[in-house]
Amino acid sequence: MKKFEVYRNMRKTAIIFGLPLSLFAMMMISIVASLLVIIFSFSFGIIIGVLSFNSALYIALTRITNNPQLFQLEGSFPNIISNRKNSGLYYEKD
Numbered sequence: 001m002k003k004f005e006v007y008r009n010m011r012k013t014a015i016i017f018g019l020p021l022s023l024f025a026m027m028m029i030s031i032v033a034s035l036l037v038i039i040f041s042f043s044f045g046i047i048i049g050v051l052s053f054n055s056a057l058y059i060a061l062t063r064i065t066n067n068p069q070l071f072q073l074e075g076s077f078p079n080i081i082s083n084r085k086n087s088g089l090y091y092e093k094d
Helices: 021-040 044-066
Strands: none
Touching: 021 044
16 A cells, blocks of 8 residues: 655645745746647648747746745845834945
8 A cells, every 4th residue: 555645734835746836827827828829820830849849838837946046036034123113214334
């Protein structure tokens, strides 16, 4: 009999095919669009191109998921940590 492992990290993020929900939705939109392209074009080259594009997109999305600091543009922590409310008014001269 097969033994299945219980997925206990559901509170962190839901994972479908190794992708978070937002990236999985983007992958599904790409697949549906590629199916429309395949239906309305009968070229073998386009079919191979669409399949290679979808596979490359899936590989790129899984690598982005596994290594999220690739696209981290800002620093991890702010320069100043304060509990003071930010009113948006600055009384100091620049």
